[in-house]
Each structure stands twice: as C-alpha cells, then as structure tokens.
C-alpha cells in the first residue's frame with residue numbers, strides 16, 4: 001500500500017536508481033508515481049498519474065546523489081497528478097513521501113493555513129512538508145524539524161524527507177514499514193571511508209535486492225538520518241541513539257524476478273512446485289513446542305485478512321479433524337470485538353504473507369494488551385508482525401510480488417497442517433504427507449495441465465457469475481477461489497459451503513452458470529457430489545476439481561488424492577484458472593484495479 005524508495009550515497013545517478021527501485025515496488029500501488037531529487041542546491045520534483053513501469057529511468061539524468069520516489073495507492077484524495085507524492089513545502093525546498101494516514105490532518109492543515117501555508121492537493125500527506133517548514137523557522141536543523149513534525153502527527157506512517165539546503169536524507173516510521181539496504185562499495189561507485197557506497201530506504205526488501213542483501217530494520221517510533229556515508233538511528237521521541245545490527249537476508253534477486261514468465265502471478269503459482277516443501281522444512285522441536293502451546297492455551301484464536309484468513313478457516317478444520325482441538329477463527333479486522341475472551345493464558349495465531357497488514361497488527365496489540373502470547377506465521381523476512389510476535393514461523397515461500405496471494409497460501413496451509421499433526425502426536429506422518437503432496441504438485445503443474453486450464457478459462461471467461469462449493473477444508477478453499485477469481489478477472493464469483501446452497505444461493509443458478517465443486521476423497525465426498533448434482537439439476541455447468549471423475553461433472557479437473565492436504569492441491573488449479581480468466585479478459589493479473597499488496601491502512 002504505497003511504495004517508498006529512497007537513495008543516498010556516492011552514486012551520481014540517484015534519480016535513475018530510485019526509479020528502478022520503485023519499479024520493483026509497483027505491486028504496492030499503481031495509481032500514480034513521483035520522484036524528487038536534490039541537485040545543485042535545489043529540489044526538483046516530477047510526478048504523474050499512471051504506472052511507474054511506463055517511466056524511463058534514463059530520463060532522470062540530472063547528476064545527483066540523493067533522491068526519493070513513491071508509487072501511490074490513493075487513500076486521501078483522488079488519483080491526480082497533484083495528489084501524487086512527493087509533496088513539497090511552500091518554498092519548494094522540502095520534499096516528502098509518505099505511507100500511512102495522518103489522522104489529525106484536518107486540525108494540522110487548519111493551523112498551518114492560519115500561519116499562511118497554502119496547499120495544492122487533497123492529500124493528508126501534504127501537511128507534512130509544511131509542518132517541517134514551519135518547524136524550521138525555530139530550528140535550522142532539518143532532522144530536528146522532521147522529528148518535531150513527526151511528533152505532531154497522529155496515526156501510522158512511514159515518511160522520507162529531503163531538503164534543498166541539507167545533505168541528509170531523513171526518514172521516520174510509526175506503524176508502516178521502512179527498511180534500509182546497506183551497500184558496501186566494491187564496484188564502479190566509489191565507497192566512502194566507512195566502506196559504504198550508499199543506503200536504500202524502502203517499504204520492502206525486494207525493492208533493493210538487486211543492490212544488496214544487507215539490511216537494517218527501522219522500528220516503530222524510530223527515525224534515521226544519513227549523509228550517504230553513515231547512518232544514525234534514534235528514538236523519535238527522546239532523540240536517543242538506537243544502535244542497529246546489520247542482517248544478511250536469505251532471499252535472492254533471482255527469487256524476486258519473474259524470469260521467463262509473463263506475470264508474477266503465474267511465476268508464483270509455478271513456484272509452488274518447491275515452495276510447499278520449503279514450508280514443511282521446519283524445526284521439529286519448534287513445531288512440537290507450538291503444538292504444546294496450543295494444547296495448554298486457554299483459548300486459541302486464529303486471525304488473518306483475505307487469503308490468510310481463509311488459511312485460518314482451513315486450519316480450524318485441520319485442528320478439529322486431525323487433532324480434535326478447538327480453535328476460534330476471526331477475520332483480523334473483527335478480532336478486537338472478542339477481546340473479552342482473551343487472558344494471559346490465551347494464544348493468538350496471526351497469519352500474514354507481508355507481515356505488515358494493519359488489521360493483523362491491531363489484533364496483535366489487542367492480544368498483547370490482555371497479556372496473551374502471539375505466534376505469527378509469516379512470509380516476509382524481518383516484517384513488523386514477525387518482529388512483534390512472541391514466536392514467528394516463516395513459511396519460506398520466497399518473495400511474493402503479485403497482488404493475488406498464491407504460494408503464500410499453500411505455505412500457510414502446510415505449516416498449519418504440520419502443527420495439527422504435531423498436536424495429534426503424528427508430526428512425522430504429517431511431514432511425509434506434505435512432502436508427498438509437494439511432489440504431486442510438481443507433477444501436476446505440467447504444461448499440458450496448464451494448457452487445459454487455459455482452455456477452460458477461455459470457455460467460461462465471458463460468464464457473468466461463477467460459483468464455487470466445497471465442504472470441510474474445501475469450504476474455505478471455495479471462499480478463497482472466489483477471492484482469486486474476483487480480484488484478477490473481475491468476474492462475480494462466490495464461494496459457499498456445499499450444504500448451504502439450497503438455503504438461498506441456489507436461486508442464482510441459471511442454465512450454463514459455471515459451478516466449481518472442490519472435492520476430496522474424504523468423509524464428505526458423497527455429500528459434495530450430491531451438492532454438485534443439485535446445481536446440475538438447476539442448469540449449472542459443473543466443473544469438478546477432484547481426484548476422481550464423477551457423472552455429476554461436465555468438466556473434470558483431476559487433482560491428486562492428498563487426503564488431509566487436499567485443500568493445498570485443490571486450490572492450485574483454481575489459481576491457474578483465475579490467472580487465465582484475467583488474461584483472456586485482457587486484464588493484468590499482477591495489478592488488479594483498486595488493490596495493492598500489503599494493506600498497511602485499516
């Protein structure tokens with residue numbers, strides 16, 4: 001949700017560097033973009049609506065060593081050139097990019113207007129450069145002015161600011177991610193005495209993976225000041241230094257690239273040939289400890305948003321069927337209403353690919369204020385959720401850049417299954433099942449299978465509605481199927497528990513309506529087939545995703561029999577189908593309208 005990228009260092013082409021970096025962050029927002037750079041003692045700004053991918057980095061040729069850039073996902077104010085970041089002060093000397101929401105911006109704007117400041121945009125962000133400008137009337141120190149301005153802002157933010165008269169880049173964070181990439185110089189760009197060639201300040205690690213894998217994390221309530229040769233971290237409130245370690249992260253540039261694939265979404269679907277096995281590669285002792293924590297907890301709650309919430313719902317079935325253990329599931333955005341049931345002995349399990357989702361962070365804070373423990377199941381290395389949780393389990397999916405979550409979901413499901421098997425005292429059985437499932441996925445995702453799903457997508461892509469049904473753990477997968485189809489193809493899709501259809505939704509079925517039935521060889525298989533027949537009798541065109549063919553199906557999409565891991569294999573053909581539905585309707589599946597990866601506002 002908004003991408004931030006800044007550079008300060010010894011390179012003389014900072015404008016080009018930040019445009020290239022911003023292209024790696026486009027998945028965080030693609031309404032509009034903007035760049036500010038400092039050269040010859042002044043700040044220049046260029047911004048526009050549209051996609052950063054359409055911008056040529058060579059057009060940013062001014063010699064400069066300090067630049068900031070932003071890709072926007074609109075919250076306050078429509079998608080216009082004036083509302084795009086960076087925003088500037090009245091004297092145009094200060095430029096700011098921002099992620100988050102300034103909750104008290106109306107009050108601040110009124111005060112600043114009374115002091116003579118004029119505003120050109122409808123954004124909350126624009127007050128920040130003006131606040132800094134106002135503070136600079138009392139302190140000539142740019143970093144001190146940014147600190148004072150940040151103390152006046154209410155709400156979650158990540159801010160990066162530059163000033164025409166300062167050689168510094170200043171950034172601050174409270175609730176929205178900001179990570180520093182540190183590049184040691186050994187190549188064409190002369191390093192400083194410190195050995196540093198430059199610093200990259202970004203919302204996400206993949207943005208600078210092509211430059212460095214050495215990172216420093218800025219925590220909430222902290223700011224940083226850099227002159228390009230060194231960097232100083234401090235507490236926003238007290239100004240006290242906050243020393244930071246440098247951390248080498250595991251992700252590689254290759255993992256973050258789409259390679260020969262046309263879209264990240266398809267690349268990430270295909271990554272599942274290996275990513276499920278990576279999710280299973282957990283430390284047995286740690287999984288057993290977590291299973292014990294669930295067994296002993298007085299109330300275990302599972303929360304996430306969107307696709308991650310569907311993983312939680314599937315886990316409710318895993319824990320019940322495999323381990324006879326009860327857990328409570330809620331969308332993270334609803335969780336605070338259940339705070340009465342939290343005790344210090346309760347356990348909250350949060351699931352998040354990005355590790356930055358605002359509603360999930362809020363749920364964690366609700367649990368922590370009740371003294372409960374928090375376990376996070378995350379993908380992004382070093383994310384806020386991973387660092388704020390008491391324990392964090394990584395799903396090891398590698399960078400997920402397409403807005404539609406695919407490999408993260410199957411990793412989350414695999415980790416939940418492992419914990420469920422551990423709870424049942426059968427961890428090794430669970431591991432074996434998941435590794436066999438991973439091998440079956442590898443076989444499944446072959447060119448013929450992909451082609452078959454492409455043909456099916458082309459056949460149904462002009463339909464108005466698609467319905468998906470499932471029972472047991474296939475029910476959350478039916479809900480997830482609907483999300484996948486809706487968000488990338490814009491076809492109206494809805495998922496239901498198979499047995500619920502005859503209580504209302506069946507009235508929507510018309511002759512030829514595509515109805516997808518997700519089925520496994522389990523205790524509800526017969527009921528699921530009956531539900532499919534009910535739809536067929538009303539004219540539904542039945543697409544069965546199942547290990548076995550049935551007369552109920554008009555089309556059969558074969559999947560391997562994966563027993564308790566059926567949810568993992570059944571969702572994969574749906575991901576491929578959703579991808580080709582989008583492509584055959586001429587939509588870019590990596591950039592669905594109105595959406596952004598990593599939802600850092602509530």
Ligand code: F6R
Pocket residue numbers: 304305306307308309351352353354355356357360403404405406483484487598599
């Ligand atoms: C859908 C999708 C979203 C995310 C949701 C949570 O394909 O990607 O529904 O699952 O925004 O995001 P994370 O997992 O990053 O917390």
